[in-house]
Amino acid sequence: MKYRCRFLILWLGLGVLMLGLFFPSGFLVQAQDTDTPVPTSTPYTRPQMALDSYSLNVSAVRYGEEFKVIIRLKNAGRTPAYNIQALFASTDLLMLYNGGVEAIGNLDGGGTTTFEQAMTAAIPLFTSRVAVEMTVNYYDAGGTPFSEKFLLYLPALVSGSYAPAATATPTVFRQARLVILRYQTDVEPLQPGTLFTLRLTVKNAGDAPAQGVTMIVGGGSAGGGGTPQAEGISAGSGEFTNFAPVGSSNVQLLGDLAPQATLEADQQLIVNVSTNPGAYPMRIAFAYRAPNGSMLYDEQVITLLVTSLPVVDIGFYQPLTPWMAGQPNLLPLQVVNLGKRTVVLGKLRVETEGGSVENGEMLVGSLDPGGYFTLDALVSPISAGPLTLRVTIEYTDDFNQPRLIEKTLSVEVTEAPSEVPPETGGLPPDGGTLPDGEETFWQKVWRFLLGLLGLDSSRPERAPVPGEATPAPLQGEVTFPGGKR
Numbered sequence: 001m002k003y004r005c006r007f008l009i010l011w012l013g014l015g016v017l018m019l020g021l022f023f024p025s026g027f028l029v030q031a032q033d034t035d036t037p038v039p040t041s042t043p044y045t046r047p048q049m050a051l052d053s054y055s056l057n058v059s060a061v062r063y064g065e066e067f068k069v070i071i072r073l074k075n076a077g078r079t080p081a082y083n084i085q086a087l088f089a090s091t092d093l094l095m096l097y098n099g100g101v102e103a104i105g106n107l108d109g110g111g112t113t114t115f116e117q118a119m120t121a122a123i124p125l126f127t128s129r130v131a132v133e134m135t136v137n138y139y140d141a142g143g144t145p146f147s148e149k150f151l152l153y154l155p156a157l158v159s160g161s162y163a164p165a166a167t168a169t170p171t172v173f174r175q176a177r178l179v180i181l182r183y184q185t186d187v188e189p190l191q192p193g194t195l196f197t198l199r200l201t202v203k204n205a206g207d208a209p210a211q212g213v214t215m216i217v218g219g220g221s222a223g224g225g226g227t228p229q230a231e232g233i234s235a236g237s238g239e240f241t242n243f244a245p246v247g248s249s250n251v252q253l254l255g256d257l258a259p260q261a262t263l264e265a266d267q268q269l270i271v272n273v274s275t276n277p278g279a280y281p282m283r284i285a286f287a288y289r290a291p292n293g294s295m296l297y298d299e300q301v302i303t304l305l306v307t308s309l310p311v312v313d314i315g316f317y318q319p320l321t322p323w324m325a326g327q328p329n330l331l332p333l334q335v336v337n338l339g340k341r342t343v344v345l346g347k348l349r350v351e352t353e354g355g356s357v358e359n360g361e362m363l364v365g366s367l368d369p370g371g372y373f374t375l376d377a378l379v380s381p382i383s384a385g386p387l388t389l390r391v392t393i394e395y396t397d398d399f400n401q402p403r404l405i406e407k408t409l410s411v412e413v414t415e416a417p418s419e420v421p422p423e424t425g426g427l428p429p430d431g432g433t434l435p436d437g438e439e440t441f442w443q444k445v446w447r448f449l450l451g452l453l454g455l456d457s458s459r460p461e462r463a464p465v466p467g468e469a470t471p472a473p474l475q476g477e478v479t480f481p482g483g484k485r
Contacts, residue, residue: 042107045109047081048135050074051150052112061130063121063155064292066096069152070116073136080111081138087117092130107138119328120294124159124175176299177206178213181262189307191396193273195246198304199286200265204257211289213257216378217250217267218243219283219299241273243282243304257288277307277398307398311339312367314391314407317374320419324416325384331411333391337367345405346394348375354388354413355381364393384415413456461483 052072063068063172075081088095096118107113119132132152139145181203187196198217203208218238238250247268254265285299317334331350337343345367350360358378367373381387393405439459450456 015396026457029120032146044061045078047075047079047107047109047138047140047146047148048077049081049084049107049138049148050076050394051134054152056154056268057116058153060107061119061121061125061154063094063124063309064161064290064294065068066118068116068118069132069154070114071134071152072112072114073104073107074112075107079140080106080108082106082141084136084138085114086117087135087137088117088119088132089135090119093119093132095119098274101391121156126158126254127158128156128158129153130156148257152457167323174208174291175206176204176208176210176257176259176288176290176296178210178257178288179205180300180302181285183302185304189309190271190304191308192271194271196269198267198269200267200302201262202254202257202265203262203391205257206289207259209255209293211260211285213254213268213286213288215252215254215265216253217269217286219285233298237281242272242280242306243269244272246270270305275306276356279303288293305399308336308339308341309397309403310343310345310395310405312336312343312345312393313338314393314405314409317372319435320411323379323387323411323413325413326416328378328380329398329413331357331360331373331375331379331389332376334372334456335364335367335393336372337369342366342368344395345373346396348373349392349394350375350379351377351390351392352381352387355379369396378451379411381413384413387411389414 040422050073052074054069054071057070058065071086073084073086084107086102086104088100088102092393092420099118100117102115102117104113104115121130130153132154134150134152136148137145137152140145159397179202181201183200184196185196185198200215202213202215216238218240240250243267245267249269252265252267254263257263275317279302281303283299283301285297287295287297313336315336316332318332320332321330324327333348333350335345335348345364346362348362350357352402356379358380359375360377360379362375364373379389387410388413389409391407391409395405397403447459472481
């Protein structure tokens with residue numbers, strides 16, 4: 001029984017296998033393809049500003065003439081653009097009236113808008129077209145910022161040839177050009193706190209007159225874009241850290257200046273007390289109008305040197321004793337630094353033409369503010385009377401240039417007392433009788449020399465004065481007291 005069941009199961013398995021080989025479709029369930037839905041997202045949209053067109057209200061850009069650029073913008077996006085703003089910039093053109101910023105507002109998707117921008121040529125034109133860069137800034141509804149840049153090319157006429165020339169000879173463009181030929185100050189050198197006058201020599205080196213010339217010391221700016229305006233000059237933004245105007249403002253009206261003509265302009269200034277020694281550039285600007293009425297602006301730079309010289313006093317540190325001629329006399333010199341900073345001085349020297357000087361030269365060195373230096377010199381005047389002493393101090397300034405401090409002192413010299421009578425002083429010319437009085441040093445020397453030579457070196461007797469009675473010689477015996485003869 002057991003084997004029969006196994007045999008039956010085997011035959012059933014073989015039967016099922018045979019059915020599967022001959023009828024495969026009867027036992028397989030075919031899967032049917034079904035479309036699986038793909039999740040879709042909302043497409044992102046944004047505003048997109050585009051340049052639709054632009055044109056000029058004139059045939060071409062001319063130097064010195066105002067014109068307008070007519071611009072048409074389009075929102076190529078599907079959503080609105082908010083707070084649209086157009087900014088213009090150019091190296092050849094000036095933006096008028098709005099500073100080159102045009103507020104357009106909002107623009108719906110697919111919408112267009114037209115606006116104008118006034119301009120003028122800032123400089124003479126030498127090309128047939130000029131470029132203007134336009135930047136358009138805007139936002140979407142969510143506040144996301146966007147920016148687009150466009151480059152506009154405008155037709156232009158070369159300056160000096162506004163109309164087609166009938167001949168091949170081009171028209172020469174005439175223009176004024178102001179330059180500073182030279183400048184000087186009435187005080188030399190300039191020091192902190194110095195009040196001085198700056199004189200400028202200005203020349204019109206161009207071939208056209210400069211009208212209404214205005215000089216701006218320290219630099220500034222000129223506006224107006226070729227349109228005459230009273231407020232077209234700004235001079236308050238200059239540099240006045242080291243030099244400031246005094247007595248008048250830094251703006252001066254110089255008038256008209258013909259071609260190749262010159263004029264003098266003065267400006268009173270003061271050096272700031274906090275200015276350190278050095279070389280400082282100063283901006284000088286000239287604003288004027290060309291013959292066509294456009295405003296021109298030239299700026300130049302000059303250099304002013306500021307140094308700080310030592311402030312010293314040369315005198316005596318004690319009262320002078322009376323000076324005598326022919327004798328060495330003490331000169332108590334003293335040098336005091338009266339300045340606010342330390343100075344380094346060189347050689348101190350004392351000189352005079354009326355005598356000789358000993359110990360009259362010495363190196364000073366560094367002196368602090370309020371410090372002093374003394375020198376004791378010996379001066380031997382030749383003669384009595386006023387004696388002039390020349391005291392000099394050598395040093396090097398802030399620009400390494402040798403300089404000299406000089407002062408003249410006057411001393412009164414008296415005559416020295418004489419040991420020999422003024423009328424008959426000295427030795428007798430013939431070695432004869434000495435006059436009455438005390439024997440001098442030279443008389444003693446003379447008698448000493450006579451003794452060395454074996455001659456009479458005794459002191460001569462007193463010579464009789466004319467008219468004086470000569471005592472008679474004694475005759476006979478003379479008896480002295482005490483019985484002596």
